[in-house]
Amino acid sequence: MRHALFKPVLKKIKRIVEETPDTRSFYFDKDGWAGHTPGQFAELWVPGVGEIPISIASPSKSDELVFTVKKVGTVSSALFEKKVSDTIGLRGPFGHGFPLQEFAEKNLILIGGGIGLPPLMSVILEALGKNKIRLFYGARTPADIVYKPLLNELKDKIDIYLTVDVGDESWDGEVGVVTNLLKPELVHPYNSVAFVCGPGIMMYYTVKRLLELGFREENIYLSLEHHMKCAVGKCGHCRIGPYYVCVDGPVFPYSKLREVEEKFAGTVF
Amino acid sequence: MKKLTAQDFEKLFEIWKNEGYEIYGPKRAPYGGDFFFNPVETFSECDFDGFVNTLKPPKDFFFPQEATTLKLYREKLESEEVSKKKVIFGIRPCDLEGLLILDKFYLGNIPDPYYKARRENTLLVTFSCFDPLPTCFCNEAGAGPVAKSGFDIQVNDLGNGIYLAEHGSKAGKDYLSSFPDAEDELIEKLRQRIGETLKKFTPRPWAEKHLYNFKVSKDSKIWRELGKFCLKCGGCNYLCPTCSCFNTFDLQFEDHIEQRREWDSCLLEGYHRMAGSNPKPDAASRMQFRFECKLSPEINKPYGRISCTGCGRCIQTCIGDAHMESLLILMDREEGL
Ligand SMILES: Cc1cc2nc3c(=O)[nH]c(=O)nc-3n(C[C@H](O)[C@H](O)[C@H](O)COP(=O)(O)OP(=O)(O)OC[C@H]3O[C@@H](n4cnc5c(N)ncnc54)[C@H](O)[C@@H]3O)c2cc1C
Ligand code: SF4
Ligand code: SF4
Ligand code: SF4
Ligand code: FES
Numbered sequence: 001m002r003h004a005l006f007k008p009v010l011k012k013i014k015r016i017v018e019e020t021p022d023t024r025s026f027y028f029d030k031d032g033w034a035g036h037t038p039g040q041f042a043e044l045w046v047p048g049v050g051e052i053p054i055s056i057a058s059p060s061k062s063d064e065l066v067f068t069v070k071k072v073g074t075v076s077s078a079l080f081e082k083k084v085s086d087t088i089g090l091r092g093p094f095g096h097g098f099p100l101q102e103f104a105e106k107n108l109i110l111i112g113g114g115i116g117l118p119p120l121m122s123v124i125l126e127a128l129g130k131n132k133i134r135l136f137y138g139a140r141t142p143a144d145i146v147y148k149p150l151l152n153e154l155k156d157k158i159d160i161y162l163t164v165d166v167g168d169e170s171w172d173g174e175v176g177v178v179t180n181l182l183k184p185e186l187v188h189p190y191n192s193v194a195f196v197c198g199p200g201i202m203m204y205y206t207v208k209r210l211l212e213l214g215f216r217e218e219n220i221y222l223s224l225e226h227h228m229k230c231a232v233g234k235c236g237h238c239r240i241g242p243y244y245v246c247v248d249g250p251v252f253p254y255s256k257l258r259e260v261e262e263k264f265a266g267t268v269f
Numbered sequence: 270m271k272k273l274t275a276q277d278f279e280k281l282f283e284i285w286k287n288e289g290y291e292i293y294g295p296k297r298a299p300y301g302g303d304f305f306f307n308p309v310e311t312f313s314e315c316d317f318d319g320f321v322n323t324l325k326p327p328k329d330f331f332f333p334q335e336a337t338t339l340k341l342y343r344e345k346l347e348s349e350e351v352s353k354k355k356v357i358f359g360i361r362p363c364d365l366e367g368l369l370i371l372d373k374f375y376l377g378n379i380p381d382p383y384y385k386a387r388r389e390n391t392l393l394v395t396f397s398c399f400d401p402l403p404t405c406f407c408n409e410a411g412a413g414p415v416a417k418s419g420f421d422i423q424v425n426d427l428g429n430g431i432y433l434a435e436h437g438s439k440a441g442k443d444y445l446s447s448f449p450d451a452e453d454e455l456i457e458k459l460r461q462r463i464g465e466t467l468k469k470f471t472p473r474p475w476a477e478k479h480l481y482n483f484k485v486s487k488d489s490k491i492w493r494e495l496g497k498f499c500l501k502c503g504g505c506n507y508l509c510p511t512c513s514c515f516n517t518f519d520l521q522f523e524d525h526i527e528q529r530r531e532w533d534s535c536l537l538e539g540y541h542r543m544a545g546s547n548p549k550p551d552a553a554s555r556m557q558f559r560f561e562c563k564l565s566p567e568i569n570k571p572y573g574r575i576s577c578t579g580c581g582r583c584i585q586t587c588i589g590d591a592h593m594e595s596l597l598i599l600m601d602r603e604e605g606l
Contacts, residue, residue, distance in 0.1 A: 005379060006338075006348065006381075006382055006383075007339065007346065007348045008339075008346065010344065010346060045528075047341050047519065047526045048519050048520075048521045048526045049519055050517070050518065050519055051517065051528075072544035072545065073544045076544075087344070089341075089346070199546075200546060200548070225543065226543070226548070227540070227541055227542060227543050229515070229516060229517045230515075230517065232379045232381070233378055233379055234374075234375065234379070234381050234513070234515070235514060235515050235516070235517070235530075235533070236513060236514035236515070236533070236535065236562075237514070237533075237540060237541070239558075239562070241561075241565075241567065241568070242565070242567040242568045242570070247378065247379065262487070263487065264487070264557075264558075264561055264565075265487070265549060265554045265555070265557035265558035265561055266541070266548040266549040266554045266557075266558060267548045267549075268548070
């Protein structure tokens with residue numbers, strides 16, 4: 001069991017699950033792979049094409065490694081060409097995940113947008129039966145909701161609130177942005193921490209809303225997405241102010257990010 | 270401090286070659302072109318006449334412009350950690366300081382095996398500077414014109430075929446041990462030369478004031494001003510002795526696949542671009558990103574100094590004048606407003 005920081009381990013794809021028309025989960029056997037904490041990520045290498053950072057969607061105790069990938073560009077499209085038994089390279093696990101062990105007694109408020117659900121799913125499966133969990137998840141359309149069967153299974157064990165930007169005839173749930181779901185009677189800061197992962201704009205408004213609801217900055221954790229190449233703090237691409245998202249993150253408490261957002265170059269999320 | 274002649278250096282070159290070192294010294298490109306560190310066999314082969322510094326900084330040896338990191342043959346994956354014994358002869362103090370910063374960056378935290386392998390088994394021989402260019406400001410950036418430490422051997426060329434050399438490491442001490450100590454009057458002459466050299470630097474009151482006092486706000490018009498003139502060539506980053514950023518890419522060959530690293534530049538849009546968004550879509554925020562990397566005390570904390578060594582390469586290279594000197598002057602003006 002060692003961390004593959006620079007040289008990937010070659011692994012055969014064990015199973016592929018079609019989550020949505022443009023999103024697939026890739027399953028691998030875990031042997032030879034170091035343990036991870038939810039929120040950590042790996043670099044998936046499609047040899048001959050390139051590497052992409054992808055969150056580990058499975059919990060640490062599982063003997064499978066799961067990655068849920070949305071097809072958006074060069075490497076993700078090349079990954080979608082791969083079949084069961086094809087070999088790809090994996091490096092990791094990288095970075096700092098969600099500090100679950102610090103929050104053994106707390107309620108977990110999980111807020112996800114789009115392809116931001118995988119790291120939160122790792123949290124859910126890890127914390128199930130330990131923490132009280134409430135999940136708020138927004139997708140673009142009903143067809144874009146990932147992990148539908150799993151969410152169905154989980155709905156008796158945790159509180160799940162879903163919304164879509166655009167509904168269809170089959171959808172009788174909420175329509176609108178995920179922040180609409182964050183009502184004071186459902187999301188109160190007492191004894192709670194919030195874990196957030198989704199597109200930048202969604203995280204921006206979610207943080208605003210959580211602060212309005214009385215959450216303290218240090219109780220809001222965000223998983224950031226930044227351009228990445230090396231995942232070991234060397235290529236420079238993911239730097240925000242004095243932090244490297246790949247090594248110091250990708251999960252940060254908002255209290256750390258506010259100053260960076262105000263003082264250093266670019267937008268943080 | 271030891272006294273050496275050109276013949277003594279020829280002896281040292283022979284010793285190094287016998288020990289299996291490859292020696293790289295300054296060579297001028299044909300037709301009076303730029304200087305590069307190229308393989309040399311003898312001391313006399315080095316071009317010290319008119320040499321101030323090389324076009325590419327010596328980081329190229331340890332963090333090459335382009336290098337293979339992985340090779341995949343069918344199911345067999347090899348990591349390309351290249352280590353060769355080499356002497357880099359004629360490094361300037363600003364670039365030595367740059368290497369020491371890169372060492373802290375690449376060997377610190379999660380050490381990089383590719384840099385580490387190339388960096389091992391290297392002897393660094395610096396030459397102090399007595400004829401700075403108008404673009405040099407190592408004096409202000411605390412890196413020159415004479416290096417304080419970090420070299421194996423530092424050479425001071427006193428002219429007339431006389432060189433004073435000091436060691437900065439055990440290896441350097443051993444190589445110099447057989448040479449005679451320099452007489453007191455030569456050491457006094459060196460002291461005078463250094464004093465005269467300091468007077469040769471172009472005066473830069475703005476450098477002293479702002480290099481160590483970086484606090485340009487995010488919405489300052491300085492970033493927009495510099496951004497307007499950047500033509501996005503990447504040259505200032507590629508040639509900076511402390512720029513460490515790289516891109517990775519794959520190449521397919523008939524019988525194998527390679528993953529490579531190449532120098533990257535944070536002033537290019539694609540450096541920051543993500544699928545569907547870009548946190549730094551404008552040249553102004555990329556300018557801030559570049560210069561905060563060089564001068565921000567928070568970012569540079571691990572090095573205990575700023576990441577500009579005053580080598581002046583960005584000033585020489587930038588066709589839009591969006592370089593370190595412009596930043597310092599604009600900072601001075603903004604303060605005066
Ligand atoms: C910590 C982390 C976890 C992530 N987890 C997931 C996940 O679980 N599922 C998922 O579908 N996506 C995830 N992403 C986003 C995913 O990495 C990008 O969608 C992917 O890199 C796009 O690559 P591409 O080659 O297909 O696209 P292109 O647009 O062709 O990108 C080219 C290159 O740019 C870089 N790049 C582009 N977009 C991103 C991006 N958003 N983040 C980082 N680098 C980028 C990559 O190096 C990529 O190879 C995560 C990103 C980060 C930083
Ligand atoms: S050298 Fe000048 S023009 Fe080229 S990237 Fe740097 S600032 Fe821009
Ligand atoms: S971020 Fe920019 S300035 Fe800093 S090392 Fe990388 S390329 Fe150079
Ligand atoms: S910022 Fe310019 S002057 Fe400073 S070290 Fe880099 S290239 Fe040299
Ligand atoms: S991904 Fe290379 S420094 Fe973070």
